Ligand code: CTP
């Protein structure tokens with residue numbers, strides 16, 4: 001089953017507070033987006049990779065992704081939109097082949113384990129829609145407005161991550177329907193579910209840290225050093 005990859009990297013990284021787009025920020029000598037792509041090296045049947053970047057930074061991403069020392073299929077760099085949803089849609093439109101599956105994985109998650117990638121892809125091959133997630137670790141309350149909140153049952157809650165893998169046609173249809181219906185969501189699994197297809201959740205293995213704030217960069221460096229010392 002052929003698979004294509006979309007890497008949304010068009011955010012500005014407001015919470016990180018860096019001058020450059022977050023995905024270009026250096027993480028232990030390598031740009032975050034390059035580390036993220038490296039995790040997909042040698043995924044069987046990966047035909048192409050679309051990296052979606054800020055309109056104003058196409059050149060910089062071209063340089064950051066020059067001369068890749070690993071294979072992730074044909075690499076295209078395209079401009080994104082104002083929201084993550086718009087960026088993924090633009091990425092979908094740039095997919096040149098007609099893959100069976102599409103994987104969406106945020107540039108901001110460079111530490112994803114190879115095991116998590118393989119597990120989510122394997123699940124999606126069977127069910128057509130799967131995403132990585134972790135069990136909620138904090139107690140969670142829902143905001144009811146007017147200063148009122150209520151406790152939710154943490155044992156039933158998942159924190160949703162990427163990778164998210166779908167049948168290509170299914171994700172295309174979900175994005176087009178969402179655009180037509182003006183439905184917005186923070187991830188692709190929500191759009192696919194809204195389009196009427198259930199999404200399987202696969203517990204991620206190892207750290208799948210999302211680089212959001214400065215302290216996440218520090219933590220990511222420690223985790224990279226630890227994994228390198230184990231090799
Ligand atoms: N993203 C995107 N297009 C956007 C907004 C976000 O492609 N218009 C991407 C980001 O580049 C990131 C992923 O979606 O890889 C998850 O978003 P997030 O972690 O929130 O990154 P930013 O939006 O860049 O950060 P912030 O919200 O702090 O500005």
Ligand code: MG
Pocket residue numbers: 011
């Ligand atoms: Mg954001």
